[in-house]
Structures are given as structure tokens and as C-alpha cells.
Amino acid sequence: MKRVKRSKKKNRIPILLILLFILAFALGIYFFVFHENAPLKDAAEKLVKPKKTLKILDLNSDERPYAVMIDNNVGYNAHAGLQDAYLTYEIIVEGGLTRLMAIFKDQDTELIGPVRSSRHYFLDYALENDAVYGHYGWSEFAKNDISLLGVDNLNGITNAQGAYWRDKSVKAPHNVFTSIKNLKAEATDKNYSVTSHDFENLNYSVDPIQLNEMEGATVANQIRIRYSSYHTTGYTYDSNRGVYLRSMDSQPHVDKITNEQYYTKNIIIQKMGNHTIDNYGRQDIDDVGSGDGYYITNGYAVPIKWEKASRSAKTKYTYLDGNEVKVNDGNTYIEIQPTDEPLDITE
Secondary structure, eight states: HHHHHHHHHHHHHHHHHHHHEEEEEEEHHHHHSSSSSOOOOOHHHHHOOOOOOOSSSOOOOBBOOEEEOOOSSOOOTTTSSSSOEEEEEEEEEEGGOOOEEEESSSOOOOBBOOBBBTTTTHHHHHHTTTTTEESSOOOHHHHHHHHHHTEEEEEEEOGGGEEEEEESOOOTSSSSSHHHHHHHHHHHHHTOOOSOOOOSSSSSEEEOOOOTTTHHHHHHHHOEEEETTTEEEEEEEEEETTTTEEEEETEOOOOOOOBBBEEEEEEEEEEEEEEOOOOTTOOOEOSSSSEEEEEETTEEEEEEEEEESSSOOOOOEEEESSOBBOOSSOOOOEEETTSSSEEEEEE
């Protein structure tokens, strides 16, 4: 009996040693991974915390953008689909009016418009975003430059009638509409590339950008961008949502289908010279070169510089210290305002 007892006691010793070894090993792994100086701490945190990604754009998608010319001589409640655009340009045209160019990517927007004719300087921004360019008609300047610059274009009058339709309940010529599905079908039919690896234009940040402590920052709750005595674009900051609500000539700019007011996360203003080039009053702009502007987001504005080396080059936006502007995750309106028109940014 004594020998049996001694045997059981001896058997307990290896088991105890194994348990102590396992405990020491576990403590060692814990110390190695989670000690503040351990090299694998960051890796462990990355496994726990999901990687942040942009919401406004899927940078891993190679789908090519579509840039659509939008009629802006229609009032504040006649547009459709513009909220789906991740980037929208507004530029002066003849008569003191403006025209919009809305850029869509990875969207299936069913109604976009009303679509209007091309103006040649909008091509520069379609090119820098590597977008297929949708329009309904063109000026002679635009017609020549589309050919000269080799722009992949979808013209509803000449080469892409199937991409557009007229809403007979709306007075012409302000009644042409399109959809992403139709634009894609026409682009594919013409053997245009429908993929892009050069669409990324702005320097987006997944982390919130706060401008209040930057050089020259001012409170920006109300923005009035006058283009002429005929048109002024406005934005009002909605602090609850963290976005700017858009207006046209002091009227809320609303979607004709949803009746919801358009909004944007970011506003980039470029001050730029313009001049008349024909008897009809058509304009040209001095977009190749450099100038001043503002970046506005989250209730603040900071002065910036812009620079564009050629018509197809991407515009470079920098803070006054020379660092590249970082843009908040969200849609953006780029307002290219005539240099001699007033800009009001107030509380």
C-alpha cells in the first residue's frame, strides 16, 4: 500500500510541472504582446480594431467615374440625383449663370439631370478625374477640344442618343435626363475604358479634419459665393449633421424627387479669372496656373492655394504652409468663382 501511495505522489509531480510550464508560457506571451514596449502591441491592436476605410469612395474599386454636365438655369427644385455625386464642380458660363458638373462613381443613380451642353473648360476637370464625360450638345469650343484632347464623351445629340431621354412634362431644353446604367451601356458600346486607376483626385482622410487651430482659420457658418448679379450660391452649416446645406439665390436647393435639400461635407473655393470669348458671351477661365482659395468643412474655413500645371493635370490644393490639403470623408463641391466677385464667409 505504501508503494502505491508513493506511485501516485510521483505521478502528481510531472502534472504539476506541466501546469506550471503552461502558466509561465501564457504569462510570457501576455507580457510579450501587451507590454507597452512590445513590438507586437500595434499588430495585436490592429487585429482587435477594424481598419478604417473611406465611406465616400471605394479606393479599391477600379470602376471609372462619369462626369455629367448639369443645367443650372432651372431654379432651386428641378435637379435630380446630385446627392449621389461624390464631387461636383460649379463654374460660370454665359449670361452670368453657372453650370454644374457632377461626378459619380460606384453608384447606380436612376435619374440624373437635367443634362445640358458642354463648355470647353469643364473638360479640364473631367480629364483630371479620368471620367467619361456626359453632355447633351456642345459649344464649338468644346466640340473642337473634345476632339483635340481625346475626351471619352457621350453626347446625347451626336453619338450617345441612347443614354438620354426627355421628360415631356418639363419644358425644353431643360428636360433631358440620364442614368448611370444608360451611361455605362453607351460607354461600353463605344469601347471606352470603363475602369480607371487614376481617378483619385482629392487627398481624403479617414480621420476627422478640424480646421479651427490652423493658420488663418475663421468660423464659417454662412457662405455666400456670388458668381454674378444673376446668381449666388449659398451654404449654411448644420452643426448637428456636420454638413453644409446648399442654396441657390437664397432658396434651399432641393432634389425634385426626394424633396430633400442637397448638402455637402466639404467646400473648396477657387478664385479664378474669367473673360468673354465670343459674341454670345461664352466664357473662358484661367484654370492653368495658380491662385487663392478656401477650404471649408466642419464650421471653419482656412485660406489655401491652388495650382494646375496643364489642362489635364490634377489640381493641387495646399495650405498656406505648403502642405497638401486633407479633405474630410464626404462629398465635395468645388466652387470656381470669378476673381472680381465677392465672397462672404461669416458666423
